[in-house]
Amino acid sequence: xxxxxxxxxxxxxxxxxxxxxxxxxxxxxxxxxxxxxxxxxxxxxxxxxxxxxxxxxxxxxxxxxxxxxxxxxxxxxxxxxxxxxxxxxxxxxxxxxxxxxxxxxxxxxxxxxxxxxxxxxxxxxxxxxxxxxxxxxxxxxxxxxxxxxxxxxxxxxxxxxxxxxxxxxxxxxxxxxxxxxxxxxxxxxxxxxxxxxxxxxxxxxxxxxxxxxxxxxxxxxxxxxxxxxxxxxxxxxxxxxxxxxxxxxxxxxxxxxxxxxxxxxxxxxxxxxxxxxxxxxxxxxxxxxxxxxxxxxxxxxxxxxxxxxxxxxxxxxxxxxxxxxxxxxxxxxxxxxxxxxxxxxxxxxxxxxxxxxxxxxxxxxxxxxxxxxxxxxxxxxxxxxxxxxxxxxxxxxxxxxxxxxxxxxxxxxxxxxxxxxxxxxxxxxxxxxxxxxxxxxxxxxxxxx
Amino acid sequence: xxxxxxxxxxxxxxxxxxxxxxxxxxxxxxxxxxxxxxxxxxxxxxxxxxxxxxxxxxxxxxxxxxxxxxxxxxxxxxxxxxxxxxxxxxxxxxxxxxxxxxxxxxxxxxxxxxxxxxxxxxxxxxxxxxxxxxxxxxxxxxxxxxxxxxxxxxxxxxxxxxxxxxxxxxxxxxxxxxxxxxxxxxxxxxxxxxxxxxxxxxxxxxxxxxxxxxxxxxxxxxxxxxxxxxxxxxxxxxxxxxxxxxxxxxxxxxxxxxxxxxxxxxxxxxxxxxxxxxxxxxxxxxxxxxxxxxxxxxxxxxxxxxxxxxxxxxxxxxxxxxxxxxxxxxxxxxxxxxxxxxxxxxxxxxxxxxxxxxxxxxxxxxxxxxxxxxxxxxxxxxxxxxxxxxxxxxxxxxxxxxxxxxxxxxxxxxxxxxxxxxxxxxxxxxxxxxxxxxxxxxxxxxxxx
Numbered sequence: 001x002x003x004x005x006x007x008x009x010x011x012x013x014x015x016x017x018x019x020x021x022x023x024x025x026x027x028x029x030x031x032x033x034x035x036x037x038x039x040x041x042x043x044x045x046x047x048x049x050x051x052x053x054x055x056x057x058x059x060x061x062x063x064x065x066x067x068x069x070x071x072x073x074x075x076x077x078x079x080x081x082x083x084x085x086x087x088x089x090x091x092x093x094x095x096x097x098x099x100x101x102x103x104x105x106x107x108x109x110x111x112x113x114x115x116x117x118x119x120x121x122x123x124x125x126x127x128x129x130x131x132x133x134x135x136x137x138x139x140x141x142x143x144x145x146x147x148x149x150x151x152x153x154x155x156x157x158x159x160x161x162x163x164x165x166x167x168x169x170x171x172x173x174x175x176x177x178x179x180x181x182x183x184x185x186x187x188x189x190x191x192x193x194x195x196x197x198x199x200x201x202x203x204x205x206x207x208x209x210x211x212x213x214x215x216x217x218x219x220x221x222x223x224x225x226x227x228x229x230x231x232x233x234x235x236x237x238x239x240x241x242x243x244x245x246x247x248x249x250x251x252x253x254x255x256x257x258x259x260x261x262x263x264x265x266x267x268x269x270x271x272x273x274x275x276x277x278x279x280x281x282x283x284x285x286x287x288x289x290x291x292x293x294x295x296x297x298x299x300x301x302x303x304x305x306x307x308x309x310x311x312x313x314x315x316x317x318x319x320x321x322x323x324x325x326x327x328x329x330x331x332x333x334x335x336x337x338x339x340x341x342x343x344x345x346x347x348x349x350x351x352x353x354x355x356x357x358x359x360x361x362x363x364x365x366x367x368x369x370x371x372x373x374x375x376x377x378x379x380x381x382x383x384x385x386x387x388x389x390x391x392x393x394x395x396x397x398x399x400x401x402x403x404x405x406x407x408x409x410x411x412x413x414x415x416x417x418x419x420x421x422x423x424x425x426x427x428x429x430x431x432x433x434x435x436x437x438x439x440x441x442x443x444x445x446x447x448x449x
Numbered sequence: 450x451x452x453x454x455x456x457x458x459x460x461x462x463x464x465x466x467x468x469x470x471x472x473x474x475x476x477x478x479x480x481x482x483x484x485x486x487x488x489x490x491x492x493x494x495x496x497x498x499x500x501x502x503x504x505x506x507x508x509x510x511x512x513x514x515x516x517x518x519x520x521x522x523x524x525x526x527x528x529x530x531x532x533x534x535x536x537x538x539x540x541x542x543x544x545x546x547x548x549x550x551x552x553x554x555x556x557x558x559x560x561x562x563x564x565x566x567x568x569x570x571x572x573x574x575x576x577x578x579x580x581x582x583x584x585x586x587x588x589x590x591x592x593x594x595x596x597x598x599x600x601x602x603x604x605x606x607x608x609x610x611x612x613x614x615x616x617x618x619x620x621x622x623x624x625x626x627x628x629x630x631x632x633x634x635x636x637x638x639x640x641x642x643x644x645x646x647x648x649x650x651x652x653x654x655x656x657x658x659x660x661x662x663x664x665x666x667x668x669x670x671x672x673x674x675x676x677x678x679x680x681x682x683x684x685x686x687x688x689x690x691x692x693x694x695x696x697x698x699x700x701x702x703x704x705x706x707x708x709x710x711x712x713x714x715x716x717x718x719x720x721x722x723x724x725x726x727x728x729x730x731x732x733x734x735x736x737x738x739x740x741x742x743x744x745x746x747x748x749x750x751x752x753x754x755x756x757x758x759x760x761x762x763x764x765x766x767x768x769x770x771x772x773x774x775x776x777x778x779x780x781x782x783x784x785x786x787x788x789x790x791x792x793x794x795x796x797x798x799x800x801x802x803x804x805x806x807x808x809x810x811x812x813x814x815x816x817x818x819x820x821x822x823x824x825x826x827x828x829x830x831x832x833x834x835x836x837x838x839x840x841x842x843x844x845x846x847x848x849x850x851x852x853x854x855x856x857x858x859x860x861x862x863x864x865x866x867x868x869x870x871x872x873x874x875x876x877x878x879x880x881x882x883x884x885x886x887x888x889x890x891x892x893x894x895x896x897x898x
Contacts, residue, residue, distance in 0.1 A: 004656070030654045034674045155639070162640055169618050169635070169677075186618070186635060190604070191611055205479045207453070223702070225483045226695035228618075228677070245694045246675035252698065253672070256705045257789050260712070264785025264874060265778060272795035273786050274803065281807075282814050285782050289848075292778050293819060297826060299770035304830065310763045314756050317766050321748035321773055321882055328774075329714060329741050329875040333734050336713025337722050340706050346721035354723065358730075365731050370742060377746060381753065399738075425713060425874040426778040433770055 005031075005038035012039055016047045024054045033059050037066035040075070049078040061090040069102040070275065081107065085114045092166050093119075094139040094247070097126035126241075134218045135211040137251065138232045138241030141165050144172045145198055147181060152194035158186070166244055170229050173202045178238040180206050180231055208233045211240055218243050219251035220345065259343060262421035263336065265292065288426075295430040299324070302437045309441060315383050316444060319374070319391050324436040326370055327398035328429030334359055334406025335428045339420045342410060352411050356404070363403030364396075371396035390447050394440045401439075402432045453480075454487035461488055465496045473503045482508050486515035489524070498527040510539040518551040519724065530556065534563045541615050543588040543696070546575035575690075583667045584660040586700065587681045587690030590614050593621040594647055596630060601643035607635070615693060619678050622651045627687040629655050629680055657682045660689055667692050668700040669794065708792060711870035712785065714741065737875075744879040748773070748886050755890045764832050765893060768823070768840050773885040775819055776847035777878030783808055783855025784877045788869045791859060801860050805853070812852030813845075820845035839896050843889045850888075851881045 008031065015024040028036055028051070036055055040048045040063070052075060055063055064072060064087050076084050088096060088111060100108045100123050112120055122140055129135025143165045145154040154171070162168045171189065173182035182202030192201045208231040209218050222230050222245060229242040258268035267284040269276045276284075303310070303320075310317055338355060341347040347355060371392040378388035406428045410420035457480065464473040477485055477500070485504055489497045489512070501524060504512055513521060513536050525533055537545060537560060549557045549572050561569055571589055578584025592614045594603040603620070611617045620638065622631035631651030641650045657680040658667050671679050671694060678691040707717035716733040718725045725733075752759070752769075759766055787804060790796040796804060820841040827837035855877045859869035 032654070032656055032674055038673075159640055162636055168639075186639070187611055190617075190635070190639075191608055205481070207481055223695070223698045224487075225481055228694070245677070245698075246672070249672045249694075249698060249701065252701060253793055257793060260709065260785055260789045263709070263712070264781050264789075266782050266785060269786075272793075273790035274796055274800065274807075278807070278810060278814075281811055285779075285811070286815055286818055288782070289775065289778055289815060289819060290822065293771070293775055293822060296771050296774045299774075300767045300826075300830065303767045303770070307763050307767075310766050311760065314759045314763075317759050317769070318749045318752045318756075320766070320769060321752070321886065322742070322745050324770055324774075325745045325748075325777075325875075325879060325882055326738065326742055328878070329738055330734075332713050332873075332875050333715050333737070336709055337715060337718075340709045340713075341722035344702055344706060344721075347723055351723065358723075358727070361727060362730055362734070365727075366735055366738060369735055370738060373739065373742060377749070381749065424781075426774075426781050429777070429878070430774060433774055437770065 005035040005042075008035070009039060009042060012051070013043065013047075016043070016050060021050070021054050024051070025056070028055045028059075033062035034066045036063045037071075040067065041071055045074070045078055048075065052079060061087050065091055065095045069099055070271070072099050073103060073107075076103075076107070076111075081111055082114070085111070089115055089119055092139050093122050093126060093141050094137060094241075097123050101127050129211065132215045133211065134209050134213045134215060134230075134232045134243060135241070137215050137218075137247050138211070138243045139166045139247075140241050142172055142229070142231070142239065142242040143168045143170075144174050144239065146176070147173050147197070147199040147202065149198045150194065151189055151192040151196050151198065151201065154189055154198050155194075158189075166242070167229055170227075170242075172206070172231055172239055172242075173198055174239060180208055180233055180237055180239045182206060183231070206231060208237075208239070209243075210235070215243075215251045216255045219248040219255070222248040223252070256343075259339070259419075259421040262419060263339060263424045265289075265424040265426040288424075292426055292430050295427075296433055298434045299437050302434060302441070306437075306441045309444065313387075313444075313448070315387055316390075316440075318381065318383070319378070319387075319394075320437065320440070322374070323391070323394055323398055323440055324429075324433040326395060327402040327432040327436045328425075330363065330366060330399045330402035331406035331428035331432045332425035334362075334403045335410055335423045335425060336406075338407045338410045339423060342414060342420050349411065349414055355407055355411065359403045359407040360400075363400035366403065367396040367399035370399055386448050387444075390440070390444045393443050393447070394436070397439050397443070398432065398436045401435055402428070405431055405435075454484040454491075457484070458488060458491060461500070462492065462496075465492070465499060470499070470503050473500070474505070477504045477508075482511035483515045485512045486520075489516065490520055494523070494527055497524065501528060510536050514540055514544045518548055519720070521548050522552060522556075525552075525556070525560075530560055531563070534560070538564055538568055541588050542571050542575060542590050543586060543690075546572050550576050578660065581664045582660065583658050583662045583664060583679075583681045583692060584690070586664050586667075586696050587660070587692045588615045588696075589690050591621055591678070591680070591688065591691040592617045592619075593623050593688065596622050596624070596646070596648040596651070598647045599643065600638055600641040600645050600647065600650065603638055603647050604643075607638075615691070616678055619676075619691075621655070621680055621688055621691075622647055623688060629657055629682055629686055629688045631655060632680070655680060657686075657688070658692075659684070664692075664700045665704045668697040668704070671697040672701070705792075708788070708868075708870040711868060712788060712873045714738075714873040714875040737873075741875055741879050744876075745882055747883045751883060751886045751890070755886075758890060758893065762836075762893075762897070764836055765839075765889075767830065767832070768827070768836075768843075769886065769889070771823070772840070772843050772847055772889055773878075773882040775844060776851040776881040776885045777874075779812065779815060779848045779851035780855035780877035780881045781874035783811075783852045784859055784872045784874060785855075787856045787859045788872060791863060791869050798860065798863055804856055804860065808852045808856040809849075812849035815852065816845040816848035819848055835897050836893075839889070839893045842892050842896070843885070846888050846892070847881065847885045850884055851877070854880055854884075 169186045182204050183206045184202040229244045232241040261268045265288045374395040375388045375392035378391045409423040414420045618635045631653050632655045633651045678693045681690040710717045714737045823844040824837045824841035827840045858872040863869045
């Protein structure tokens, strides 16, 4: 919930309690649809229904569009699907398709049947695109004009269709068969001589994306070009939809959340944290924890192998957590830096040598620093010089290896076509844990008498 | 570098080699300014200069704006500051202020002196806002109309000012003293009866942000309202600038990168990964590693305390890495989920009880599961039933504690006004490490004879 909505919430609640619908309506009229939606999420079912019906008729579609699908379904049940038909009919086509796709089949079918034929066909066309593609997030309400129209004719046409278009700020120029041949902005059109032809003012090199492109790729392109909307085309270069700047922000936020969760060793949640069911969270965390648990079990196998050494020199044990944690932390840092740099396009696969060289030097420098730190600590603990040297050398080695492993792993994952973010901090740490123990006891065997 | 630019790069390079400027100019004419900028970043100094001067004059400002400040400074040196004055003059005011702020003082002053007086004053006004505030990212080129103009007059006015405005799709209505009293879209204006007054078609409840607002907050608001631009006002509600949708995307990406780096225990880098100097990376990683190293040293202190127990029962040691890693991993998961949910606004501080209750149950369930897993493993290793029980109980306890600590920490940090992302995976893991060892040996003392 956003602060503007938060500030007004007590007033709205008290009006709902008093049943003062006239005053409620007046209050809502001053709010942005996004804030009315944010209030609906916060209040009880009966109040939500009253509030929605007290809002200005013209605003209801936009309020409804600002709700997520769970809340939209709730309102459908509260207000009644029949009464909501005019609103669903007016929704942006991408939001409408998303809603119908998320509803239980029976309700979706009932709703679809009540829609006018063109909207029915539109929904049917949009829902057939696979999730997370350009097709799944695009809207079919773009504005287009023929190339041989004049600027004045184009403006007249736009005036007519504007109420039913998601944006008229970018206008696509198409042949009669709908192939995309140009683009112009409303700004260009307003500035142009009314008698000039659309062809003469349009930009002919239109940047577009195929309908099967990944949504993350489309969003990054919208950011790269600072576009208001990206046209989406089929294999014959016919325009089939547009993805708008606000959808790009949503996609970027969604994909970043997924990456963050992967990096924290959680299988990405499909809903928000509080909306995800208990058992789903358990599954999405439990599988990773179990896998990491099995991986880390090798530390036990390694330690079991060195049981005699431990019995002889229990002082060695004191440094085990310090060594594996430090290696793991360095690995987490490298993995985080490389994963994020890959995600925002600061580095690419072809930079691998550059990245490895940098991590090699960083690992050496940090390893030297922490190794000396470790020697000092060991001497202070009174473990004697030989053990201190073992600890120092191991820290040097494991920090170096952590930095290298933390950067190789995401690059390797990207190389084989997987998401680099799977190289989560815990995953890299587990990998480095086992190597750390092997390294520690190997060095100990050589250095200690 | 983006694929479109990447595809054309070999062709561009070969044209540069041949010195075929006419053909180069023709090739560049078909590219988007963002792609020409992406190519400039990839080529040598001499080529970059040739390429920039071969691009279409009208496009140069946009190409220049699509470069980051480091690359802009490089071009200034290559082409010569004097020759670049007309381009700097035409830049969007926010980009221009950012550039001048990032230049060495001497070059900045020289450049500023060459700019016409109005642009000089504009830069001076913009650079005085603190970094990361709305004022620092806003542009001063918005379109405004008086309330008593007619729609037709407003359109005539817009036609005149459009070339010098960053966007004319949202038009702000102001009193003569520049206080903001309404907003209307170009769409509304185009659709309106030409004789109607601006006052009658504007939306009077304008959402605006104060000039000192945090850039992340402004960006999240633009996303919340699906705005193309957010008006920025001073304390007297006078409009002083606008922040546009493309800047909002940049801010969201920048803030997400900072959060990701914090969560990976790296102090946020100021530049991209490869642009950051070696020593800066060492400092930004070394400080965290040293702090975590000192934190983890307490595991050594704890283990030293239990040296006798270890000498008596070396088998206990086998499970130490498994226990601390598992606790750390669970803690990382919780911290990641809560930090990200806070960042995108899925949860708020006031949800703390809800979050704690969920993590308590999740921690118990995951702890039971991993505890049983651990008991099975211990029995298979032949450590005997008592140690297996100690391992199982410790895992139950540490997973529970990890889940709880991982969620309390970010909430606590937010509560005291710090960034929750400081509760990095390594930080939470280190905290849980020490507790894990204490818990393990405490349980061992009670259960084992």
